[in-house]
Amino acid sequence: MSKISYLPGKEPDSCEHRMIFKNIDRKGWDPSIACYLKDGGYEQLRKALKMNPEDITNEVKISGLRGRGGAGFPTGVKWGFIPPNNSKPVYLICNCDESEPGTFKDRYIVHQDPHQLIEGMLISALAIGAHTAYIYMREEFPEAAILMEKAIEEAREKNFLGSDILGSGFDLEIYIHRGAAAYICGEETGLIESLEGKRPYPRIKPPYFPAALGLYMAPTIVNNVESICHVKHIIEMGGAEYAKLGTPRNTGTRILCVSGDVKKPGYYEVEVGKITMGELLNDVCGGPLDGRTFKACIPGGSSAKILRCDETFKIGNGENQKELGFYDIPMDFDTMAACGSMAGSGGVIVMDDSRKMSWVLNNINHFYAHESCGQCTPCREGSMWMRKISDRIVDGKATPEDIQTLEDVAYQIDGRTVCAFGEAASWPVEAMISKFRDELEAETSEDNEYLSPEAKRQLKNIS
Amino acid sequence: MKTQTTFPAFAVSPEIEDAAETRIAQYPNDQKRSAVLPLLHIVQHEFGFINREATEWVAQKLGLEPMQVHEVVSFYPGFREHAPGKYHFRVCRTLSCAMAGSAELMDRICELTGIDRSNSDSHHNPIAVSPCGLWSVEFAECLASCGTGPVCLVNDDFHEDVAPEKAENLIGQYNN
C-alpha cells in the first residue's frame, strides 16, 4: 500500500506516533485478511515461527513493555512466571473486556484491525507455549464478536491458525468467549471464573496467580488487547529498538483516551512519557470549552485518583526532589504514580469548572456499587454505603460529618479485599475528599439530620 | 393494557442444538461448564430472555444442576429473566456519557416511547418496558466509547453522539 492517509476529520495529531492504531480510520482500510496481507500482515508471525520461544519472551522483556490493561506490569516478566517444569496445557487469554470507565481503545482494534490482534496472539502463544487461546470479549461488543470470528475463520483458511501452522509444527486455536456486562470480568481471575462458566468471583492471590494456577487450574497468561498488539511490533522492531520509543522504564507507545470537557475528545497514540498533560489537554485536545477552565482530571480510568488542575506535586527524593505542576506531568506510568495517581488504562476524563465534584463522585460511586461482585464484605457493603452517602450529598441532605463517614468507609475497604476492585472503588472517594473537601462540605448543612432514616433503622438493629 | 409478546416461546430447534454444539466444542471435553455463558447467549438472542425451561435445557446440555446455571443468569447484568421490548435501549450511565447528557437522553427516550421508569432500580429491576411492549430501556455502565458520548445500544446496534435532541430520530429508525 502506498502512503497512509486517514479518513476526513480522523487524521492523527502531529504529536502522535501511530503503531497500534496505524490502521484505525485509515483510508481504504477494511478488516479483511486480504487488506491486512497487502499491508505486510502476518510477516511477523513468519519471523516468530523461526525463533525460539525463549527468544521471543526475551525480546518482550528487553522491550520493557508494560501491560496496558491497568496495572502496568511488565509483560515479558509475567510470561516468565509460568512454572518451568509445567506439564499441563498453557492458556493464553486476551482481555477484551474493556470496561474501565474512560477507556475506549481496544474497541477500535477489534472492530477495525482484528488481524493485528490475531497476529499478536499467535506470537504471544508461541512464546508461552499455548495451543488454545480465548478472547474474552465484553457482551456489549456484539459486532466485534462476529467480526473477530470471521477474522479467525479467514486466518484458519490461510493456515495462520489451526494445526501445523505454515508447516512449523505449531498449533493454535483461538476462540471468542463473550461476557455478560459485568465489570468485574475485566479482573483477570474474575475473568477466568467467568470463562469456566461461573459467577466471576475473583480468586485470591496467592495462591491463584494465573501464570501458575489459572484457567482450569493450568498456567494462564492474561493480557490486554493493546499489550498483545504491541508484541507484534516488538518482534518487528526488535526489543532494543522498541525500547527506544517512549522514555526509560516507560517504553513504547500507548493509546490515551480523552473524554469529558475538552474541545477534541478522542484517542491519541503517543510515545509513553513524551507528552505532558498540558500538551495533551491544551494542544492535542484543543483546550477547555469556550469560556471554561479545567478543574480536575482523572488520568487513568475511573479507578485512578483524581488530580486537581491547579495542583503541584513534589516528586523524587533528596537531591532529586522536584516540583511539578499538573500540566507538566509527563504521560507515563512512573511519574503518574509519583503524583499519587496512576496511568492505569489510559482513560483520561476531564472536568471543567462547570462540574460539581459531588455529582462526579456520586456517578462514580454508583458505578462501583453496581459492579462489586459482592464476595467481600468491605467492598460489597462499603461500595453501597459510599453510594448512599454521596446520594445524600447531591440531594442536599448530608451533614458535614457525612463527609468524614464517607472517607472512613473508603479507608475501610482499601487493602481489605480479595481483588483490586476494593482499591478501584475506594480510591476515587479518598482522592475526591482529600482534594475537594471544602467543596463537598459546602454542600452539606449542620441542619440536616446526620443519619438517614434508613441508617437509623439499621442502627436500631445493631445496638 | 395487554403486553405484546415479540419473542417466540422457548423451544429447541435443530439450529439451536447445532449452535450449542459448536460452542461446547470450544472448550476441553472435561470442561463443558465453560459453555454456560455462550449457551445462555444463544437462548437470549433467540428468545429475548432466559426462563426456567431454558435454564434447565442449558443445565442438561452441560451436565450441570439448574442452580449452577441460574446463579450465572442472576449474577450477570447482561442476562435477563424477563422479556424486554422488541427494541431494547441500553443507554450508558457512566461519567463521561453522563457529562454529555445521557440522563437527559434516557428521559427523552422514555417520554417518546411512553416508558415509566419510576419503578426501575439498577439492581433488581433494571429494565422498564413500554405499555405496548415494543420498547424497553435500561441504563448500561460504560460502553467503552466515552469520547463520543452519550452512547447507547439498541439491541445489537451501537449508536454514538446521541445528544438528547437526537432521541426522536434514533427511535424513528426502529419504529416499525
Ligand SMILES: Cc1cc2nc3c(=O)[nH]c(=O)nc-3n(C[C@H](O)[C@H](O)[C@H](O)COP(=O)(O)O)c2cc1C
Ligand atoms: C476491577 C478490575 C477491572 C479490570 N478491568 C480490565 C479490563 O477491562 N481490561 C483489561 O485489559 N484489564 C482489566 N483489568 C486488569 C486485569 O486484571 C489484568 O491485570 C490485565 O488484563 C492484564 O493485562 P496486561 O498485563 O496486558 O495489562 C482490571 C482489573 C481490575 C482489578
Ligand code: SF4
Ligand atoms: S473486592 Fe469487591 S469485586 Fe473484588 S472480590 Fe471482593 S467484593 Fe468482589
Ligand code: FES
Ligand atoms: S462513559 Fe459512556 S461509554 Fe464510557
